[in-house]
Amino acid sequence: MKQHRARKRFGQNFLQDESIISRMVAAMKLLPDDQVIEVGPGLAALTLPLLEQLPQLTVVEIDRDLIDRLKALNLSGLSIHEGDVLKVDWHAMSQTMDPNKKLRIVGNLPYNIGTPLLLELLNVHPFVQDIHVMLQKEVVDRLHAQTGSRAYGRLSVLMQSVFSVTPLFNVPAAAFDPMPKIESTVVRLRTRSDALSVETLSSLQQTTRLAFANKRKTLRNNFKGHLDEIALQELDINPQARAETLELDAFMRLASRLEKT
Ligand code: SAM
Numbered sequence: 543m544k545q546h547r548a549r550k551r552f553g554q555n556f557l558q559d560e561s562i563i564s565r566m567v568a569a570m571k572l573l574p575d576d577q578v579i580e581v582g583p584g585l586a587a588l589t590l591p592l593l594e595q596l597p598q599l600t601v602v603e604i605d606r607d608l609i610d611r612l613k614a615l616n617l618s619g620l621s622i623h624e625g626d627v628l629k630v631d632w633h634a635m636s637q638t639m640d641p642n643k644k645l646r647i648v649g650n651l652p653y654n655i656g657t658p659l660l661l662e663l664l665n666v667h668p669f670v671q672d673i674h675v676m677l678q679k680e681v682v683d684r685l686h687a688q689t690g691s692r693a694y695g696r697l698s699v700l701m702q703s704v705f706s707v708t709p710l711f712n713v714p715a716a717a718f719d720p721m722p723k724i725e726s727t728v729v730r731l732r733t734r735s736d737a738l739s740v741e742t743l744s745s746l747q748q749t750t751r752l753a754f755a756n757k758r759k760t761l762r763n764n765f766k767g768h769l770d771e772i773a774l775q776e777l778d779i780n781p782q783a784r785a786e787t788l789e790l791d792a793f794m795r796l797a798s799r800l801e802k803t
Contacts, residue, residue: 543611546585548720552605553652557587557676559717566728567591569710570648570674577639581627581649581659581675584608586615588650593617600635602627628658632666644671644733651675653722660685660701660731665740667704673731674710682709682727694786695757696750699793703738703746705731742797749797753785760784768800 548554557563567588572578572595583589583601585608592599600621603609609624623630636645647670651659656677663670677685680693686707687693701707713726738746755764762771762781774781777795779788 543614546607546611549605552582553654554584554605555650555652555718555720555722556585557650557717558719559713562713562717563587563591565711566648566650566674566676567595569728569730570646570672572596572646575643576646576671577636577643578646578648579635581647582652583612584650586612586617588648589617589620592648593619600639602630628655628662632663632669636669645669646671647673647675649675651677653678653724656681657697660697664700664704664743667733667737667743668740670733672733673705674728675731676713676726676728679712679725679727682729685709685729685731689789690787696754699750699790700743700747701731703790703793704734704743705737706734707731742794745797745801746793749793749800750785752800753788753793753796757784757786761788768803769796773799 548556574595574597576596578592578596578599580589580592580599580601583603589599589601596619598619600623601612602623602625603612604626609622612620612622647663656675663673683693684695684697685701686709687698708730710728710730713728715721715723715725752764752768753761760782761774761779761784764785765774771781777799779792779796
């Protein structure tokens with residue numbers, strides 16, 4: 543088979559560094575009956591070591607050429623789901639496996655789908671045990687940012703309401719071929735035992751959309767037409783404050799108040 547030419551539109555930067563591959567797989571602490579889904583197996587850099595520890599593995603890949611290569615490897619225990627991971631019906635996928643077991647998701651994600659995929663997974667968190675992914679470092683900084691920091695925003699509030707977020711290690715551009723222009727970080731997101739219900743999450747999504755609509759504006763301005771100054775004060779929230787200074791608790795009070803309006 544001739545050499546695969548990396549496709550930019552599919553964010554193809556293939557992992558070359560064996561020590562990074564081993565660290566990432568080791569971080570998952572796999573058990574043989576885990577239900578693991580790998581996003582974007584590519585040339586199987588992670589797929590092969592995963593299959594050394596798992597009798598079954600499902601992968602989701604969009605690139606037909608890479609799918610043909612994977613098929614040609616004839617790997618025992620490998621199920622290939624062909625298509626866009628952003629269109630996966632996670633509920634249906636978990637039903638085709640053992641529905642009593644949650645999914646463990648892993649992947650060296652293409653940079654353009656990292657955030658949209660995590661936002662999708664947020665809504666199906668009842669099916670998800672944990673996620674170990676390689677992302678742009680800057681996205682990981684936003685995922686685990688604390689109140690008041692520059693990176694703190696809507697993504698931080700939403701993800702932290704459902705997952706405990708642990709950045710694991712940084713990966714230099716030289717670990718990939720072709721080399722990306724940015725640094726990457728491997729992060730673990732574990733579904734919290736007190737994760738918000740999917741219904742409450744939906745009102746938190748609306749609340750954070752309003753609160754962060756304009757990061758430089760005060761909450762009073764961003765909530766105009768939805769909650770007035772008195773309503774904000776009743777929730778013990780300073781109308782002159784900006785969203786980046788609010789803790790998750792305050793967003794939750796706002797979300798349940800907005801649910802009632
Ligand atoms: N896992 C391999 C590695 O670490 O070397 C490849 C990682 S590469 C950064 C991203 C992979 O995701 C590629 O195989 C690419 O074709 C695939 N991909 C890109 N967009 C995708 C999508 N929307 N759905 C599924 N796979 C996608």
